[in-house]
Amino acid sequence: xxxxxxxxxxxxxxxxxxxxxxxxxxxxxxxxxxxxxxxxxxxxxxxxxxxxxxxxxxxxxxxxxxxxxxxxxxxxxxxxxxxxxxxxxxxxxxxxxxxxxxxxxxxxxxxxxxxxxxxxxxxxxxxxxxxxxxxxxxxxxxxxxxxxxxxxxxxxxxxxxxxxxxx
Numbered sequence: 001x002x003x004x005x006x007x008x009x010x011x012x013x014x015x016x017x018x019x020x021x022x023x024x025x026x027x028x029x030x031x032x033x034x035x036x037x038x039x040x041x042x043x044x045x046x047x048x049x050x051x052x053x054x055x056x057x058x059x060x061x062x063x064x065x066x067x068x069x070x071x072x073x074x075x076x077x078x079x080x081x082x083x084x085x086x087x088x089x090x091x092x093x094x095x096x097x098x099x100x101x102x103x104x105x106x107x108x109x110x111x112x113x114x115x116x117x118x119x120x121x122x123x124x125x126x127x128x129x130x131x132x133x134x135x136x137x138x139x140x141x142x143x144x145x146x147x148x149x150x151x152x153x154x155x156x157x158x159x160x161x162x163x164x165x166x167x
Contacts, residue, residue, distance in 0.1 A: 004057060004098065006107045009039055009046040016056035017048065024093045027157060028128065030074045037077060038063055038090055044114050045087060047107055049094065057095040060107050062087050062115075067122055070145070070152040070162060086122040087115055108138055112167055120167070126153060127161045140165045 009017065018032045039046045042063030049058030064083030071077055071088060089111070094103050115123060127135050132142065140163040145153050153160050 004049050004051050004103060006047050006049050006058075006060075006103075006110045008044055009048040009059060009061070011036065011039065013048045013050070013056050013059070014039065017059045017061075020056065020059065020093055020095065021091060024096075025091070025129070028073055030091075034074055034076065035061065041077065041080060042087075044118070045111060047110060049098075049103055049107060057098055058093060058103055058107060060092045060111050061090040062111055062123070063090065064088075064120065065124070067124055067164060068143075068146060068149060070126060070149050070156070072152060073155055083120070085120055086124060087120050089123055089125040092125075104134075105138065116167055122164055122166050124162065124164045126156050127163050128156055128159070130159065132161050132163070135163050135165075138165070 014032055014035055018035055021030060038061050042061060045062040047060040048056050050056050065071060065086060065088035066081050066083050067086045069081065071090065092104060092107065125135065142161045143164050145162045149162065153162055
């Protein structure tokens with residue numbers, strides 16, 4: 001079903017990325033403008049899983065961001081705080097037809113390699129939709145949020161968990 005390769009995300013990918021995100025995460029909608037802002041902020045940390053003929057079937061959106069702070073959903077990140085060696089994985093999404101083929105792990109490995117090249121040493125995320133065990137298998141651990149972070153985390157849903165992986 002295609003020759004899928006992870007590569008740097010480009011602005012031209014955003015239409016397909018947003019459409020895929022809308023299908024995968026209907027309870028966490030994000031406007032295209034916010035995906036664009038995150039792409040501009042993350043540059044090499046934003047990835048697309050693509051095939052020359054089938055387009056984009058997966059994506060990872062990550063950007064420098066301080067540990068212990070959860071970015072708001074569907075809102076601008078400005079002003080962007082100092083990341084101090086950390087990044088935030090805003091989204092990792094794969095077309096369900098490719099689930100179980102190792103593409104999520106491959107994309108995560110590429111992202112971590114690029115983080116190391118950039119001198120970043122911690123990656124945080126919010127696990128939603130029952131994915132805590134998946135992230136634990138990839139080296140992430142749940143962390144108790146501060147009171148301020150807990151309020152933002154609540155906007156991700158009642159089962160959302162803040163997780164960190166030290167590289």
